[in-house]
Amino acid sequence: MNSYQIDKKLEPILDEMHQVGVKIDAHYLNDLSQKLGLKLLKLEEGIYNDIGHKFNVNSPSQLAKILYEELKIKPRDAGIKRKKTHHSTSATDLAKISHLHPAIEKILEYRELNKLKNTYLDPLPKLADKNSRVHTTYTVDTSTGRLSSKNPNLQNIPIRTDLGKEIRKAFVAEKGCKLLVADYSQIELRIAAHFSEDPTMISAFGRGHDIHRTTAEELGIDRRAAKTVNFGILYGISSYGLSENLKITPDEAQNLIDKYFLAYPKLAEYIAKTIKKAEETGFVETLFGRKREIPELSSPIDRVRKFGERVAVNTPFQGTAAEIIKLAMIEINKKLIGDRLTSIATSIDNRQSVDKRKTKNVTIDLPAGEAGDKRTAHNESRLILQVHDELVFEVPEDEIKQTTEIVRDIMENTVKLKVPIIVDIKTGKNWGELEKI
DNA sequence: TAGACTGGCGCC
């Protein structure tokens, strides 16, 4: 099966995920929003006080004028770059100058709270149906083959900050059910190991080592920094980008990159070959044959060409990861439906009724005297969300064990790489409070 | 008033 055939088989599954939706606790979100509203008012007042007058905190251009003109903070001294219209006021850049004025910390907090309120807390309850479920639309129109989610986007629900976790708790399981969350462990780095056949990577994954720890030991840096470097590799690393992320100089970053490729020489070779081949053919390919043209590679502009190189490196990793999870979705759906058919057929002792059931969540005709004439099948494990390397299921509590086994087996074994594929599974009553199985 | 653009930021 190639990448395009995978997408075809995925279509009805995405359709169904859309129809089923995910349940949210709208009251909880509204309460949280109200509390946040009060806090935002206080922050706003404090900011005006510190600055000496009112202005629109949500306006980057007004803020830039105040910081870099009124307060005379020198952006160049702090390494803050100019945007098209003014100097940057992004969170990372504000952090560089937060010691220079008391308002800046408050502005950063205001930004965080306001973002979460406006993007999640307020819109989500309005999008819920009468059963309090929201229905995202998945599409496959990305350049790498990943899915995207919109109206609402359920692939960027907060998780990182404390408040973020609180928001995630609003995504809940139906009564009698739990959420089952299965996510691939470092799938893209495993794909990198597979493509490059780098012995150090293969052995680390083969022995079940923590790959970020391995990189940390190889480079003599801490795990957090190693993780950043590993991700950088997947994105088509540059010394400048890495230096920004690690808050080190580009020279130091280049040093780390050099060490990295000494530690993983076959990966270095793979990356070089991938770029070279992409320059020759004009495209790159994923494991299952999805092609992406990269015209940037023949640009006379250095910056554009460099971008093309990063795309050439990243796309096979990101695109292959997308294919692996799509195949798992297809196989899991098959298995879940098959099991339901079997159990229905068994329970009514009449295999002919199997044909009447096309998809889950439709009305099924049962012989009179069974449980009435019709019944809607809701008491079954259903795939409800996909977040790139993670699948979320809504599962009746008495099916947790068997669904866990099915999901793990299929996600880990549908595609075979030269390294093991590992899946972590957690369950809970909501998306924010999960316990590992 | 609608739409495009910009800066910014949530997620993987």
Added chain:
DNA sequence: AAACGGCGCCAGTCTA
């Protein structure tokens, strides 16, 4: 100038 990959959504701003 200058962003290491992929998305979608927000408010502010500018323009037709």
